[in-house]
Amino acid sequence: MRIPLSWLKSHVDLPESLTPQEIAASLVSLGVEVDELRALDDVTGPLVIGRVVRIEELTEFKKPIRYCQVDVGDNDEEDDDGNVVPPETRGIICGATNFDEGDLVVVALPGAVLPGGFEITARKTYGRTSNGMICSVRELGLGEDHTGILVLPSGEASPGDDAGPLLGLDDTVLDLEITTDRGYAMSIRGLARELACKYGTTLMDPAALSVPGAEGDAHGVHIEDQLGCPRFVARRVTGLDPTSPTPWFMRRRLMLAGIRSISLAVDVTNYVMLETGQPMHSFDTSSIKGNLVVRKANPGEKLSTLDDAERSLDPDDIVICDDTGPISLAGVMGGASTEVRPDSTDILLEAAVWDPRSISRTVRRHKLPSEASKRFERSVDPALPPFAAERAAQLLREHGEARIQPGRTDVGRPELPGSVIMAIDLPDRVAGINYARGVTAHRLSQIGCHVEVTTTDAGRPAVLVVPPTWRPDLTRPADLVEEVLRLEGYDTIPSVLPTAPAGRGLTPVQRRRRAVSRTLADAGYVEVTPSPFVSSAAWDAFGLDAEDIRRRTMKVLNPLDAERAELTTTLLPGLLEMLARNVSRGARDVSLFYIGQVFLPRAEPVPMPTVSVDHRPTDDEIAALNAGLPQQPVHVAVVLAGNRERAGWWGKGEPATWADAVQAARDVAAAAGVDLTVQAGDLLPWHPGRCAELRVGGWPVGHAGELHPKVVEALGLPRRTCAMELDLDALPIVRRRPAPAVSPYPPVLLDVALVVDVSVPVAEVAATLRSGGGDLLEDVQLFDVYTGEQIGEGKRSLAYSLRFRAADRTLTVEEATTAKEAAVAVLADRFGATLR
Known part of the structure; x- marks a missing residue:
């Protein structure tokens, strides 16, 4: 997950003296892994705003090439008579086609150096002199989009203006890795709350909105699969101006987060997802036929998704349907039939909660990971959908002149976190230190828990904790202990190494x-x-x-x-x-x-027992578990x-x-x-x-x-x-290996060539030589195999090098020869071998 630091700081009041490196270190101390901290200030030299004045299509080349005259504000002066001199334009070669005459673009002039050490110079190419470069998002180091150059909204700047402040090149992008148990942190809202807890400052919650009650029904919705969809919220806006551009601040934040701008309606849902952590989807209301139904897919059903792929649905998939059938693969990707088109004015905003396990299986089954599914797999705050839908509707009204229709559909009853009782001194006992009085209640309250001081059944002081809706991972005292220790700082826990017991070594x-x-x-x-x-x-x-x-x-x-x-x-x-x-x-x-x-299955399947996790399994339960496992x-x-x-x-x-x-x-x-x-x-x-x-x-x-x-x-x-x-x-375990006996006496080396049937294994010939040669035969090595007419059909010649040695004396050639002949005799008797 990538986020610009300026966006994060706009929702939490952090000390001005904090550097990006210190903020990243704070996130790491809170358990959020920071993969990369990338400053955007690695562009040097002249980088300005330009307006495309004229485009000449160069048709003599195989690929689209355009020669553009771009006004970069080089000359905007008055002559002696007081007349404004038209600005000079620069001719620039560009291969992108996603811009027109009159568009504002970012131009790197000669002398500029872009990320990666790419230096811009005036050079001749395609028969023209290119005096600069019109830049894409990736070339500026702002993201990975390289499908076209970056086109800026009109009115944001003028030709010749420094592009740095508009692009926010003084910003820093954090690339974060969020663990599966902390889905709330996959949002600006969640990360800002973490930093607010760390520094004890104020959180500006983007979901702190006044949301009207669920009056009426924006669109009839019926949930058949209550387990798969605990909550479904729909909000309808009409009269959206489809030509309204996405405001630059939103486009920039999405761009730095790695999400390409598509249209205002789509960009708003992506923006709210990153801001609040609630994935959303927008439907073209006019394309929906009848009411909506949330259910499991039927066998044989198909769905054309937004990526233009027709997918065969599995009965385990959760889908959103209208009277025509499935129109969306719930929590993963919408359908093409109800896609928001460039001329859509009537939008139905959907914010729902989906079962994490079902979404995970669907993603793997269809190989269709998405930003939305990553969050649903980690669990989404069940109380958030109404606020996210309202936030998206307000943004469309503010920037697209849309009208928010009265009423809101809100169906389903999500399961809320249950209460947990924990001994108030449990964090102290686990960490091995005595925290200040009130630390446990304070830290748990910071993360959104409702805390009441009570006593345990044994009469010891305790806290009754109700976790917030966005923390479904807090289900037992150990989870609460972890939160207290995490916010207090793991570095405050003393490191005392226990005395290592004497080991028995490797088995x-x-x-x-x-x-x-x-x-x-x-x-x-x-x-x-x-x-x-x-x-x-x-x-x-x-x-x-x-x-x-x-x-x-x-x-x-x-x-x-x-x-x-x-x-x-x-x-x-x-x-x-x-x-x-x-x-x-x-x-x-x-x-x-x-x-x-x-993994080798057993001949007869053994049912696996169900073992409770509230106590250590008994020996019988462990034996039953092992009996059900395959041989490994x-x-x-x-x-x-x-x-x-x-x-x-x-x-x-x-x-x-x-x-x-x-x-x-x-x-x-x-x-x-x-x-x-x-x-x-x-x-x-x-x-x-x-x-x-x-x-x-x-x-x-x-x-x-x-x-x-x-x-x-x-x-x-x-x-x-x-x-x-x-x-x-x-293989049998050899526990004791005898030490090799090394003879100080010289060996006698003899060779022998034997003719045997080709069916006789070479290994058995060598083994017979070893047994027949007795204790004097120290080593046998095959060094030649020959077949041919001289040997005879069905025969082969095997030549061995034999090494003889005595342990207590110098062996004579005669003794070695006698041992060799004895070995050959055994071969002749067993396999009919003859000397060659």
Whole structure:
């Protein structure tokens, strides 16, 4: 949320000596996050008001180009005879088309420097000399609107006037982040009240209006969904002059808040929303057919919204309807059929209160966030709609010559905050200090609470607090304590560190996880954190059968993204999505890893118990909650594409292969202190001929290899993308690892080439060599694989390097040869291997 500081200061009497930085620091101390504090004085040099005298359309170019003669008040003198010399005009090239001859514009003359260090000079372009620049809102640093240049209202200034005071370039814009529990702060009114409490000054409440009673009915309204719409207020104005411009002070404030000016009727509703915190909508009354009804959408209904999109409505959506059907998506966006047009003179102003949860679901479902929905999601003051509607109607009367019709529709009964009893010394006990007498009642009264001093059931002094209508978050004593401490200042609470008890260190599971993470990072993988949510389309891309167990997922009732409403059963979808995103942004050699939980539903659903929050759950309740949760084992997965060894002056790069994915699994097993067995596997999304099944103790714990080409194509991945996923929780915990025995004696190195059937796994050949070689065989490494006519069909040659060493003596070649022959004999007996 962005607001100009001058607007905020107009509603609260702050000390003149306060700097913008001090005001921002005060807001931070009150719990309002300030993302940015931006001064508008970063424009230097001549910036003046100009009047467009003549426009020449340059039609020889592909895009609209205009050569404008602009009066900037350079020469407005009398000659010797007393005649006024016509002012000189400056020729300026401009590509915008949203202005006409006679309009007032802002001109940066040569020598001016605009935000971002953009220096203005006279230069020749498009065959003309451009002697300055006509500026847009974004070029002036006043906002993000760059659809056209800034056109000023006539009568606001004269050509040649300094544009700085009119634009308010001495102002400062605050960019704020408002938490979800403090919707009242998304307004000038709410923030001004916070600062008034901070400094003990006067609040000029923009909603402090004299509002007439709800006499008559401006437009018949019936609420069918009372939960979705607790209150609906309508106020009607007629005779609006559709040509009335939005006053400059309003346009400027909206512009600095990031809202584009559209028309007086629309601008007024946006202005009142920012000022009071009450979102509003304006209907063209003549377009409404019959009375209004607030209800849930019916199945199959559609609505064309103001963004020219036809939306299929969900039965959970709240809509405003007339006799023709839905005309507005409540709290989110209006419909095109009742839009206020440039010639609309009869306006129906709507100010309502909507259920925050319903609005939140609708926004996510339709991917349609708006300034109004942001406020409704955080809750809106249920007492505010009549005042906001009256404020908007008065502004239209004042600036658009509208007539406010007698009577006001006000239907619905919103739920008001209930009372809370709190021990009067509870804030003192929580903070650990003794506040001055009366601080608790004073601070709660400042924020709008009605406070009465009473006693608790135990006879202790207490306060009976009725929160204001704009603070629905104050529901328990802890909330009231927070308000007292917040306004007194968290910095006044003493910081006393308790003595840290002796810890027991990391658990074996934590140590293993850290070891695996460090090992993969050392191997060149980059750790990422993908989303745990997936869509069913991911399983289709993986080519999984309808009965595949991985398709059986847990669905989220209120997902952040309606298209990704399932909790993943494997880490690969999220990792592969991040791999594709990195490749799309120019990365070519990518190696990623992630250690995280997957979510496996139980075979039989277990109902979740309802647990009260007014006491600690019992052991039985905790056990029932845990029984209803899905299994959440921790997996580790890697994905890699491109070169595993990058190219450079040292030579060509080495592309990543299935062997690298298998090696990542071996590295994980080594870090976990377990022995990993690798054998041929077949599981999508891996390539059936390049997939390895990973086993520990005879149990499968994961797979590694190259992905199936169809999967690679479906996900838009690089060719030969590889992946590995392993169930880390399935690995046994190794609590004690024996220290390695290092022999001081030299090794004997021997090579052996064996011919075996191609069906014999390489891993089993190596394991047989190790067992057959006995204690003297220290290491086995495969260094060559050969197939060809010399070997024979269905055969392959495997060449191994064997390292023999004795722990207590220098090993002789004869002893090593005997051990090698024993190992080869075991291979010959088990697999029919022969020496090559």
